[in-house]
Amino acid sequence: MIIFIILLVFVMLVAAVSACIFRDLLNAVIASCIVSLIAAILFYFLQAPDVAMAEASIGAALVTAIFVITIRRTKREE
Amino acid sequence: MRKIVSIILLSVIAIGIVLTLMKIPFAVPKTKVGAYYVDKGVGQTGAVNIVTSVVLNYRGFDTLGEVTVLFIAALGLGAVLATVKKKTKREIMPSSLVLSTGCKFLFPFILLFGTYIFIHGHLTPGGGFQGGAIIASGFLLIYLSCPKKRINEARFKVTESIAGLTFVITGILGLAFGGYFLFNFLPKGVANTLFSAGIIPIIYIAIGFKVGAELAGIIDGLMRISE
Numbered sequence: 001m002i003i004f005i006i007l008l009v010f011v012m013l014v015a016a017v018s019a020c021i022f023r024d025l026l027n028a029v030i031a032s033c034i035v036s037l038i039a040a041i042l043f044y045f046l047q048a049p050d051v052a053m054a055e056a057s058i059g060a061a062l063v064t065a066i067f068v069i070t071i072r073r074t075k076r077e078e
Numbered sequence: 079m080r081k082i083v084s085i086i087l088l089s090v091i092a093i094g095i096v097l098t099l100m101k102i103p104f105a106v107p108k109t110k111v112g113a114y115y116v117d118k119g120v121g122q123t124g125a126v127n128i129v130t131s132v133v134l135n136y137r138g139f140d141t142l143g144e145v146t147v148l149f150i151a152a153l154g155l156g157a158v159l160a161t162v163k164k165k166t167k168r169e170i171m172p173s174s175l176v177l178s179t180g181c182k183f184l185f186p187f188i189l190l191f192g193t194y195i196f197i198h199g200h201l202t203p204g205g206g207f208q209g210g211a212i213i214a215s216g217f218l219l220i221y222l223s224c225p226k227k228r229i230n231e232a233r234f235k236v237t238e239s240i241a242g243l244t245f246v247i248t249g250i251l252g253l254a255f256g257g258y259f260l261f262n263f264l265p266k267g268v269a270n271t272l273f274s275a276g277i278i279p280i281i282y283i284a285i286g287f288k289v290g291a292e293l294a295g296i297i298d299g300l301m302r303i304s305e
Contacts, residue, residue, distance in 0.1 A: 046105075049203035050129045053195070057211035062293055065218050066300060073304045 005045060012038040023078050025071050033064040124266030124275035125200035133205065134278045138260040141281075142245065145288060149242065152292045159299045170225045181223035188216030196286030200275040206282040210289025217294040221301050228302075234295040241288035248277050248284070 012035055019031035036059030043052035107113060115132055123131040133141055172178075195202075196209030220227055252261030260277070267274035 050127075050205065050208070053204050053208040054211065057208055057215060061215045062211060062218065062297070065215075065222075065297065069297075069300045069304050073300075 005042070008038050008041060012042075025076055025078055026068070029064055029067040029071065032067075033060050036060040036063070120269055123262065123278065124269055125278050126270050127200055127202065127205075129203070130200045130205055130278060130282070131275075134281050135260075135262060138249070138281070141285070142249065142260075145242065145245065145285060148289065148292055149238075152296055155296055156299055159303055162303050173223055173225065178224045181219050185216050185220050188219065189213055192216065192286070192290065196282050197279065198272070199282040199286075200278045201270065201272070206285025207289050209282075209286040210291075211293060213286070213290035214293030214297060217290075218297050221297060229294075229298065231295060231298050231302075234291045234298065238288050238291040238295070241284045241286075241291065244284040245281055245288070248280055252277065 015031045015034040015038070019028045019035065022028040022031060036055055040052045040056035040060060043049075043055055115128055115136065119128045119131045120126060123135040125131040125135070192209040192212035194209075195204040195212060196206045199205035199209070217229070249260040252263050253259050255261060255263040260281075262276040262278070264276035264280075266276050269275075273279075
């Protein structure tokens, strides 16, 4: 289990750094969505299911959708 | 030169944060209030979910502030979107039959799941905010899959206002019956049953409707200008 959590944290760090680096904003939004999703899983492992549900539904679903809609209206490249 | 200075500054900040965090033990309670809530929470509030008893009973006034912050954010977004000019009308391509039928089939189940989450907020993990967000994601699914289906935005606003009023009126009734705002004036009932914990389910249902209507209204406004 601990190996799985370490792997998740590693993927989360990689996604967070790549969200800052990507020039294509759509890729950056997807990377930040991955960060939120893994944060939700980690909250669940830390025995905070309430926070995990809020993070998964708001951070991973709604915020990503709002950013994608905004990118469709504005420019895609930075 | 600027890069070197910024790297040095960043490393100083990072070392400071690491040194500070090293001294804090992880997951060890430092205040006594947490243990108090765990011991007495179920008896005093009737809610089995300790998080809910803290959010809506011990710290209910803070939750009213939180809901107000969300309302102001939605209001600000609406004010910004009202000034945006609409693009020239694009030809909207109808989605495929499989996609639209599947999403229409899923939509009531998503609403049911969100409703379950906020009605059972005092029994199981979750609550008004989570359930409202799930309901809003159901509306997002419909907005994405069926370009022709749009809900009248006035209904969102009416729902949101009624739900917000319910929260405040429940609090004021507590002031009238018990002497302070958000007093739990209803009987607490038997713990672990649906009709327990007094005013907590009422407030969570109000918050669920309010958050769901607000977030769905935000998505509605954004989809309106992007088409």
